[in-house]
Amino acid sequence: MQDLPRHPMSATHTEWADRLAATSFFNALLRETAHWWLERQDNEEIAVIPLTRAGDACLRVHLQHRSCSGRCRIVLPLVQATGENLQVVSFEQAVEALLKSPWLCEHPLVGRLDDARRETFLKSVMGSRDTIASALAGRDDLDHLGQGPLGFLDAEQGLLVGHDFHPAPKSQAPFDAEQARDYTPEHRAGFSLIWWGVSPARAAGDSSRELPAAALMHDLLPEALAERLPVGFSALPMHPWQARFLQKRDDIAALIEAGELIVLGEESNDANTARRWYPTSSHRSLYSPQADWMVKGSLSARLTNSLRVLHGNEVMRGLRLDRWWPQVSPDIRSHFHLMQEPAWLGWKNDEGEIDEASLALLRENRIKGPDASSVVLATLTQPLGEAGQTLVANGARRLAALEGTSEREAALVWFDAFCERVLSPLIRLVVEEGIVLLAHQQNIVVRLEGERPTGVDYRDCQGSGVTDHFLARHPGDPVSQDHRISAGMLTRYFPYYVIINSTLAVTAALAEAGLVDERTLVARLREQLERLRQRCQDGDTTLLDHLLTSPTLEVKGNFFCYLAGINESTLDDPSIIYLDMPNPLLTETPAS
Template identity: 50%
Template structure:
């Protein structure tokens, strides 16, 4: 008998009429922003229970005025939940009666419960409430405007489609689509989830005001000149350097008195905007044009989720150094299919103190897709985001159901069923482990280079839907260890600022690569009903154990993830509630908290099974 998932994949495209798309986009039983909020809340708070009721598993969340009941479709080993909305509320003293609970009221109950969120000042509480509700509205508006959800679900996707298909945002964040100070009109003009395309803005910077660096034979200005349109090149004054910038940032800066003063004395000349349109990628501040040799990542004086998105000289220097170092490491031979989108140059202007102005900085990032813009290179975060509709399939799950159906239809294949789905899911995950985990752990263990590969920084290379490689991006999220200095002493004159201790590597590297990225894969595949998550965790453990035998170098972090009872996980809920700017926080470690390690002992069993205690939904 054909497995229901396989039958669904075979008929979905034919049966999803345009008139049905609206009900698919906005599904009261599958509230994506509410799921992100509650996942973050539950990960970082205590006092709630998982219970098994006659109608299925639920979470009992006590609040000041009663109890919130969250119905569960699935809970993963890392704690990611898929909920069945709406939630229900039972007030104290009402004999167990419950009623449906809208999200705004749920939020009010949570913020009124000091046992969950602590004491809150009125202004802090109201700011958080408004930002959470704005993020929810932003998500729902972008979903309502999309007419390509079926294409996103089944692909194949170009790089730009996948970047602009990240509609839910971080699965563990209370406001993953917050984007102050953009209003609705600006969001449609500049934000990727609205499929925006923008013109690249250009300045000319005088030599006395220029700040730049390059690790390539060409200086940064020469590299940037390759992006400058001919229509603007003639306006470039002799000796000046062209500086590309996000158009919103350029308009913001042109209103600042200090920038007007620089224009008045000819340290800056405004060139205008290009005719070529660029795609804002999932990070908003990075822009991509299919045939351009570089992507442009620039500062954006906007608060997106936890941080004001301004580059610093320290961060952009990391990219220049990493590019120089990695040219000596022969990674293409050692790790086939793996590459870094290097950031070998940066530009900006100097402020009145002579320092690079963070608001002006722009990084040139390699565009390895320039000659293969139609190839399938999706960002991992889009593939693993929670499903758009109550059918319950992530983009990754939908893709694998299709692949399993094709395998089952091959000559000589057995009848498609559950085994076919599980084999396909485990095969895909094995390819993911080899193409993603092997090179990233390999660089850390053998070379002492740590790349913080959260799922928005992992761009997969797919061949017929199958992982054959990956690109790592965002060189600001990189560090080196003492092992790097010992093994590659000839590459450095002095210890760099991003020389990380073992404790730092243990905290950040597993969080980004395992908890944020790899457990998102296992969670999606299990929640989609394709495979038991315990099997994937066993496969992951086996792969990491094999790497421990295969790699030679500093095995400390690899040993840590295989043996530590807990791993560190970033607390996005309370970081956002506090209102701090994560990017400039003096001690980011204080944002982290322990999470039971699903790879050790029976941790996964405990999360998935033992904690589902018997109870009754009042």
């Protein structure tokens, strides 16, 4: 097998970060607005974005590749055209020019765009770019991240770009540079947990297992700290940043002064005995190879569109799924593993309400070694290197060498295996069981054997729900209203997360690499859905019928949501940030 092309190490980290940041930025912008058009020049497509109402000034963005989902490969430099005059502009200058364009304020989410909002948005976009540049500069394994194969922890901490469709995919407010190095996965951070003790009167928690939540949490507590825990108190693990953040609150200080909360301290820092915890790609989910559980806690930090704080209704979803899962068809569960979240713990405030900033839950650790061949999908499809250089594409190339077949055939084999072992179980859970897992790229951990997908470890029970089909099959099972998903919610959210965000990221990566035409992959995807439709006629086929017949699918509008400063997680009606796009399963995709 020929050596694979290497990363552009001759470019500076800032130039490299500019391209990666500009790609996510313009992917989102071009998807969400009609204020642009395409031109062709030397067999390349150019997105022309007007900067004035008259169109006498435009931004010209070269697209090296454009997929059916709108994922593009941006080529720098960017060019601003004023009349016949063409001027190269930096990524920052391009964003500044766009923020002055009148049409940007016409989006209903944004309204009047004042100077303060422009400045905040620009600072966040460029801060995200700087985060990517800093991560690139601090890594000595960039070739390995692009070439692979990667183990679980390498993949979790190797997601340097973030969301494919977001203006600031690596925004890290309120972390400063030092905190980013200490706490973020792209800097390969590792640290000790901070443990608290919670008095019986203040403790709040629940478990779906025989042992209560406090007992399950206590199993993780180091012996040296257990000696400091008063009888009857519950041990609560916490991210060190969150622990220090909470200690600055006056109400928490009062509870500590009253002895109702105790800061037990940090796990040992002794290099020979310390158990290190590593932030995964979601930042607030922490992994230790030696522990039976992962710990996911609240993190009062705004990352991309949301403040990353757990909510009381969310943590209960894991307990329900833990109880329901044994009833799911063994055929579905044979290759699809759900990382159960059977226990949560926190404390109550003076009003007796759960302080959501204190919440932590336990997640099953199915991956006991950092080198396990289980790789988060977002890192597999990450466009970190030059055009065509993604982990999924390079894995298909290695598969071709192993099998002695063409790279095109290997790409088809890889994608068919993904559809069979990753996508099909997610759809069958909806159609046959009425259980909905809104699986985006950072929640799907693909198990790889022989350079092809063999199964999935799915995480994040918070992004789950049940349909009327489930309720009809389990009439006596209590389900809270917030855990129910209507037909309208199902056909809006599931296609976005599972098909567009996840599955079409795979087709885009394989097509951009020139391994196979994306139209061929989308046709195979449709065939897979049609086979499922025939197989599952006795189930609820609402989702499959929508995917196969609806002229449009909905996608999340990350660009304008972020520009408007909306906290997505607290929206009463999240549908307002979604918009229609042509259904790729029905329309001919653009040739690559």
